[in-house]
Amino acid sequence: MADAGGWPGERLVHAAQRGDVDSIAALVSGAHPHVRRFARTLCASPEDAEDAAQEALIILYRKIGMLRASGALASWMFRIVRNECLRRARVLRRDPVPSGDETVLSAEEEVLRRLEAGRVAAAIAALPADQRRVLVMRDIQGLDGRTVADALGLSGAAMKSRLHRARSAVRCELRAAPETVLGGIGE
Template identity: 45%
Template sequence: MSSLSRIDTTLVVAAKAGDAAAIDRLLAVSQPDLLRFARRTCATTEDAEDAVQTALWQLHRRIGTLRVIAAFASWLFRIVERECRRLLGLRRPTVPIDQVAGSMLAINPVPVGLQRDLGAMIAALPALYREVLVLRDIEEFTTPEAAAELGISV
């Protein structure tokens, strides 16, 4: 049985009510169990760490929306599981563009409007966020590689 399932419900109730100390305590208590679960569920250690960070961020941001206190642990585990699946989907093997037949590009062209909108949205981001997005999602750097490139922490 994980320590997450044994968390005192008064701590969850206090965090749900906005008690910052209770939220901090929940973050600290939840991380080890979530990481163990994520390492079994995700494809890579990096994905596991990313999934746990997503779950902890959701805990911090959305604990107030939790309707059933007893569902706290399963709520967090579901977030990790969904994030692992999402990250696995991002890691599907890709074929280099020079190996794609020209006819394939003609069949599924990226709409010009979508290209323009995405370009405008990326350009509107603050510089650091734009750099992180480009390194992680376009250049496909790992999180540690992107952090090292930018001289920031993971």
């Protein structure tokens, strides 16, 4: 009942969306390792990562019916985890614990960093599904090329080609109009 990328399969997602309690439990359990991995790469601390992963799984449990396309579970969960990590970072910035060796970003730097993170996420979300899967598995989940190719039923060359196209598309999107990021700031 898991798809090639290790995420719970569409049939399980559909059953969970219909309210089947066993399917919901299996869906949350199957998504848990992936959500934890996302959170560890995105959050500032291991504690925040665990909290963000738990919050994301609670949202999955409560709002699975809101997922429009059952094949979009991984990107939906990535957005939830990213938003939760950002929320936790904002709370931390409002009530910081001084350590003496931390680099504090100015308000302008923080805004620009957030805008850039949002642009990257939007560029990844805009990729065709086959390219997005390869990019997420390889660059976000950190899986090696052979594992990604095997999981998606691709040759090594095909996986590398899709990954190259995905990275190029994201790069082009990010270079497309950098002035639109600032949206007139400082003018």
